[in-house]
Amino acid sequence: MRYDSITEAIGNTPLVRIDPAVHGLRTIDLYAKLEMLNPFGSVKDRPAWHMARPHLEGAAGGGGTVVELSSGNTAKALALLAGMHGLRFKSVTNRMRVPEIKELLLLLGAEIEELPGRSECLDPTDTDDPLTHFHQALSEPGNTYLHTDQYFNPRNVEAHAAGTGPEIVKDLDGRAPDWFIACVGTAGSSTGVARVLREHDPEVRVLGLVAHKSDFIPGIRTIDEVHQVGLFDPATYDTIESVTSDEAIDGMVTLIRRCGLLSGPTGGAAYQGAVRHLRKADTEPVEPGRRRTAVFIVCDRAESYLSYVRQRRPELLGRTRRTHSVPVPTDAEARSQARVIGVGDARSWIAQGDPRPLVVDLRSPHAYAALHIEGSVNIADELFEELLRGGLPFSKRTPVLLACPVGEKSLRHAALLTRMGHPDVRSLAGGIVAWRDAGAPLVRA
Numbered sequence: 001m002r003y004d005s006i007t008e009a010i011g012n013t014p015l016v017r018i019d020p021a022v023h024g025l026r027t028i029d030l031y032a033k034l035e036m037l038n039p040f041g042s043v044k045d046r047p048a049w050h051m052a053r054p055h056l057e058g059a060a061g062g063g064g065t066v067v068e069l070s071s072g073n074t075a076k077a078l079a080l081l082a083g084m085h086g087l088r089f090k091s092v093t094n095r096m097r098v099p100e101i102k103e104l105l106l107l108l109g110a111e112i113e114e115l116p117g118r119s120e121c122l123d124p125t126d127t128d129d130p131l132t133h134f135h136q137a138l139s140e141p142g143n144t145y146l147h148t149d150q151y152f153n154p155r156n157v158e159a160h161a162a163g164t165g166p167e168i169v170k171d172l173d174g175r176a177p178d179w180f181i182a183c184v185g186t187a188g189s190s191t192g193v194a195r196v197l198r199e200h201d202p203e204v205r206v207l208g209l210v211a212h213k214s215d216f217i218p219g220i221r222t223i224d225e226v227h228q229v230g231l232f233d234p235a236t237y238d239t240i241e242s243v244t245s246d247e248a249i250d251g252m253v254t255l256i257r258r259c260g261l262l263s264g265p266t267g268g269a270a271y272q273g274a275v276r277h278l279r280k281a282d283t284e285p286v287e288p289g290r291r292r293t294a295v296f297i298v299c300d301r302a303e304s305y306l307s308y309v310r311q312r313r314p315e316l317l318g319r320t321r322r323t324h325s326v327p328v329p330t331d332a333e334a335r336s337q338a339r340v341i342g343v344g345d346a347r348s349w350i351a352q353g354d355p356r357p358l359v360v361d362l363r364s365p366h367a368y369a370a371l372h373i374e375g376s377v378n379i380a381d382e383l384f385e386e387l388l389r390g391g392l393p394f395s396k397r398t399p400v401l402l403a404c405p406v407g408e409k410s411l412r413h414a415a416l417l418t419r420m421g422h423p424d425v426r427s428l429a430g431g432i433v434a435w436r437d438a439g440a441p442l443v444r445a
Contacts, residue, residue: 009039010049011163015171015295022258023275025282030274031295032261033168040077042300047150047188048077050159055146056085065089067138067145071096072219073300074150079108087146092134094405096364097382098218100304114366150186152230160192168193168295169200176201179294181274183209183220183266187232189297194236208237209273212244218308219266219299241277243269249313256302264305267298311386329415338415339426343438346401346428357399362409363432369445373403373435381409388413392420399424407431
């Protein structure tokens with residue numbers, strides 16, 4: 001195959017049958033749509049090109065900046081596309097959760113701006129969220145950014161309705177599968193593909209997979225977060241089920257070691273969620289000789305997620321897994337067990353406490369460098385979780401004040417430290433956002 005541009009290689013990815021000996025389903029053929037074989041490495045290549053193309057054709061070489069609220073695959077694809085057209089790219093996010101992706105974005109020439117945010121993705125109804133303010137500013141007249149707006153742009157859905165969905169039907173000899181299984185991020189791929197499949201067969205069942213509440217799987221929203229996405233429509237899905245990060249990694253390892261598919265954790269979550277759901281259907285009576293079909297998407301590749309695996313399953317990378325025996329509290333348990341302190345009381349505690357508390361800022365280094373409580377130390381959330389796996393990271397004699405963007409992560413960590421025997425650890429109510437809004441002083445690094 002010969003192309004004049006790498007963008008011509010986007011799409012037409014393989015549909016590969018998973019060996020039944022791997023998944024154990026007797027009456028259902030399970031297929032993987034290998035979107036990680038797109039030229040930039042993920043399912044997001046399609047919508048990134050489809051959303052950016054109208055901007056790029058008119059702005060090429062003009063020195064403009066493409067901007068997107070993304071910390072992952074959409075940002076990677078847009079950074080490459082912008083660079084090809086002589087433009088800059090800016091990624092805006094509340095934090096970069098995966099270090100390899102952040103480093104890759106910097107290698108691609110992206111500018112990264114990390115803002116304090118209340119959730120992992122944009123919530124347009126939260127008028128106090130800095131991400132919402134930034135998104136609103138992008139829509140104002142005179143804005144000079146080229147904004148692709150993946151959470152609300154219908155071209156995100158159209159990219160999959162025009163490409164991914166028809167390709168699945170074509171590779172199944174003109175038939176739609178009986179099931180389509182999709183992890184839900186921006187909801188673009190699940191919505192676009194489901195639309196096409198149901199045009200061919202209204203009986204297609206669509207399973208949407210979200211991350212388990214308070215868990216983190218790259219590229220997948222939790223059930224609370226997904227309702228914040230403008231493209232999400234619950235009617236798209238016959239069923240929505242949650243997947244844990246452990247299940248995602250288990251599925252990822254199965255696809256890599258048993259199927260030769262270098263899947264990332266999103267593909268692993270899709271596989272694991274699909275098999276778990278389809279096992280029930282596999283017991284249903286079917287016509288003799290009839291094979292039903294199911295399709296899931298392998299969104300991206302494993303290499304960008306080694307730190308994610310190392311943090312959660314170090315034994316897979318030849319490292320010793322260190323765990324403490326204290327179970328992680330649920331959200332409800334964290335709210336009831338953690339000590340919470342308001343901004344005014346926290347300021348008094350820091351100024352007059354005897355001994356004074358150690359203030360730990362759980363945000364990213366970039367957010368900490370921009371503004372932080374004077375005298376605080378920065379231990380990013382991911383690193384703090386790693387420290388907790390080894391036991392108490394502080395002396396029990398040291399009082400501790402934990403702060404995060406809006407008080408959610410700090411609440412959970414405070415509850416866990418309390419369970420582990422720390423006598424005086426408190427979570428800053430409302431986080432750094434509340435501290436700022438109260439007019440309390442913040443300093444720059």
